[in-house]
Amino acid sequence: MTAFHWGFANSLLAISCLYFAKWLLRTLLGQHLRRKSATRKSLILARVKNEESQSQFGGRESPKSSDDGEWEKIEASAAGSAANGGQGDHEWEGVVGFFHPFCNAGGGGERVLWAAIKATQQRWPKAICAVYTGDRDVTKDEILERVQNRFNIHLHPPTVVLLYLSTRRYVLSTTFPRFTLLGQSLGSLILAYDAFTILVPDIFIDTMGYTFTLAFSKLLFPSIPTAAYVHYPTISTDMLGSLDADSEDGKGLNAGAGKGIKGLVKRKYWHLFAWLYGQVGGDVDVVMTNSSWTQEHIQNLWGPNRIRRKKTSAVEVVFPPVAVRELERAIEINEESEGKRKRVLLCIAQFRPEKNHSMLLRAFALMRQSNNSLMEDAKLVLIGSVRDSDDATRVYDLRLLAHELKIRDQVEFVTDASWPSILDYLRRSWVGVNGMWNEHFGIGVVEYQAAGLISVVNDSGGPKLDIVVDVDGKPTGFYASTVVEYAARFAEALLMAPDEVLAMRGRARTSAMRFTEEEFVVRWGEQMEKLVGLVGVQR
Numbered sequence: 001m002t003a004f005h006w007g008f009a010n011s012l013l014a015i016s017c018l019y020f021a022k023w024l025l026r027t028l029l030g031q032h033l034r035r036k037s038a039t040r041k042s043l044i045l046a047r048v049k050n051e052e053s054q055s056q057f058g059g060r061e062s063p064k065s066s067d068d069g070e071w072e073k074i075e076a077s078a079a080g081s082a083a084n085g086g087q088g089d090h091e092w093e094g095v096v097g098f099f100h101p102f103c104n105a106g107g108g109g110e111r112v113l114w115a116a117i118k119a120t121q122q123r124w125p126k127a128i129c130a131v132y133t134g135d136r137d138v139t140k141d142e143i144l145e146r147v148q149n150r151f152n153i154h155l156h157p158p159t160v161v162l163l164y165l166s167t168r169r170y171v172l173s174t175t176f177p178r179f180t181l182l183g184q185s186l187g188s189l190i191l192a193y194d195a196f197t198i199l200v201p202d203i204f205i206d207t208m209g210y211t212f213t214l215a216f217s218k219l220l221f222p223s224i225p226t227a228a229y230v231h232y233p234t235i236s237t238d239m240l241g242s243l244d245a246d247s248e249d250g251k252g253l254n255a256g257a258g259k260g261i262k263g264l265v266k267r268k269y270w271h272l273f274a275w276l277y278g279q280v281g282g283d284v285d286v287v288m289t290n291s292s293w294t295q296e297h298i299q300n301l302w303g304p305n306r307i308r309r310k311k312t313s314a315v316e317v318v319f320p321p322v323a324v325r326e327l328e329r330a331i332e333i334n335e336e337s338e339g340k341r342k343r344v345l346l347c348i349a350q351f352r353p354e355k356n357h358s359m360l361l362r363a364f365a366l367m368r369q370s371n372n373s374l375m376e377d378a379k380l381v382l383i384g385s386v387r388d389s390d391d392a393t394r395v396y397d398l399r400l401l402a403h404e405l406k407i408r409d410q411v412e413f414v415t416d417a418s419w420p421s422i423l424d425y426l427r428r429s430w431v432g433v434n435g436m437w438n439e440h441f442g443i444g445v446v447e448y449q450a451a452g453l454i455s456v457v458n459d460s461g462g463p464k465l466d467i468v469v470d471v472d473g474k475p476t477g478f479y480a481s482t483v484v485e486y487a488a489r490f491a492e493a494l495l496m497a498p499d500e501v502l503a504m505r506g507r508a509r510t511s512a513m514r515f516t517e518e519e520f521v522v523r524w525g526e527q528m529e530k531l532v533g534l535v536g537v538q539r
Contacts (some may be wrong), residue, residue, distance in 0.1 A: 026496055030220035045128070047174070048161065048339065052158045071146075073328040094128070096129050096201060096203045098130065101191060103135060104146060106146065110147075120528060128158065129326045133162055144160065151419065167191050185212045188212050191210070191213070191232075203224065203229070204226050206228050209231060212280050218284075228283065228288065230288065230290065232440035234277055237297065239270065260307065263378065274301065282306045282309050282311070285313060287302065288316045288318040289317055290320050293441050299315050319514070319515050322512070324515055327512075331451045338502065341430050343379070345432075346426070346433065349384050350387070351386055356435035356436055356458075357398050362409065363485070363490060364407060364410075367490045370491060380410060383417050405505075430454065435458060438460045448514040449468070449508035454496070454508070471508075475507075
């Protein structure tokens with residue numbers, strides 16, 4: 001045989017081995033996991049039925065709130081015809097698996113998760129919403145109570161099932177100090193295997209960004225529809241571009257990291273990971289993104305492979321739900337309410353490195369160096385959830401930084417605030433602040449606008465493209481990128497004339513009306529319909 005024929009034969013053998021390995025995983029491991037979880041699925045269905053009976057006869061049930069009235073209106077408009085989820089689809093009673101290992105974190109991603117479950121419950125009341133979580137130290141009752149307190153979302157407990165994972169450590173960044181992106185992505189496969197040994201769902205949805213788990217699901221269970229709600233692409237062209245940026249210009253944690261031999265290796269690694277990310281993303285049946293910025297990047301990364309694999313569902317923007325109506329009812333915007341506001345700059349964001357709290361502290365300190373007397377009573381309030389000891393350490397370091405900058409008495413830290421407490425801060429604050437570069441969306445920014453705060457946000461990502469946009473040709477807030485720019489915009493927002501302030505607050509609220517819970521439920525329902533329609537159809 002010639003060298004060509006040998007090469008061709010070897011390539012054919014390699015391809016055959018790959019397909020055989022795929023078939024082996026699918027038929028042996030996939031079928032084994034289905035059989036293993038069948039008994040547990042029966043037990044879960046029996047438990048749900050028992051809890052339903054108890055709730056109907058005076059047992060546990062989530063207390064109603066004024067917010068539930070809005071959800072009931074949404075349900076009435078969402079259900080009905082077959083085209084929008086009525087009749088047969090409304091009676092669908094399968095298991096929807098939500099992969100969200102940090103479901104108790106209390107951030108914007110968790111608001112989306114629980115709102116999606118609420119919408120699913122009301123559209124398909126017989127469906128079971130199973131959440132795969134690593135929060136093993138809290139009970140379902142405790143988690144649902146926190147969901148009520150933090151997000152004012154009231155769920156129907158019987159059809160919410162928590163499935164506790166024991167391998168969450170494999171997706172922690174601390175587990176992979178080097179090659180973190182790849183390590184966490186491969187670690188998520190261990191977590192997914194852990195999930196499927198507990199229960200194989202009828203629909204599998206990743207709501208936290210672990211796309212590799214969806215490809216793993218499709219490999220083992222090709223007939224199970226998959227969906228991704230993408231808050232932020234794991235890697236993006238902007239991230240690759242940030243390697244060449246100056247480390248002082250605020251473009252993420254890796255700004256300027258592309259220099260030298262180490263930078264070259266990082267660049268090659270990121271390009272390789274971007275290719276791999278595009279491969280696994282191309283297998284997802286239904287893709288939702290939280291903003292037009294995220295949509296553009298996901299289309300660029302996943303689009304070519306989705307086309308090749310004949311995925312017909314377009315990548316759709318489904319804006320996260322925000323309690324806009326409740327904020328409108330709770331917070332007035334008029335001349336009288338202006339007298340109740342203080343010169344407070346409010347930041348609502350989880351205490352994570354990428355939220356860039358340190359830059360906001362430095363900008364606030366710089367602003368206070370001006371001789372304007374109106375700045376003397378200004379305060380900066382940082383509100384955020386603390387997920388673990390790393391976050392707690394980060395808050396401690398930020399307190400030390402505030403002390404070093406001589407603004408300790410003008411900065412307030414509020415951790416794990418309840419929704420009523422957040423409402424109170426929104427009601428009496430002046431400016432809403434966002435410091436993250438390329439924030440995927442920015443639920444907190446929408447809350448600022450709905451509450452009538454003057455927003456000062458990063459000149460990038462969702463806050464710039466989707467939220468703080470002009471209304472009737474006039475601005476609804478300010479953009480900034482550097483410490484100096486933030487300090488200048490803070491001062492500009494605090495020193496606006498009273499009539500200009502009131503007018504901008506009104507425009508901001510008008511802008512926020514695009515992000516209501518009603519709109520989210522409609523959009524989520526449209527995508528869920530596609531998934532329900534695929535159940536039992538794919539092979």
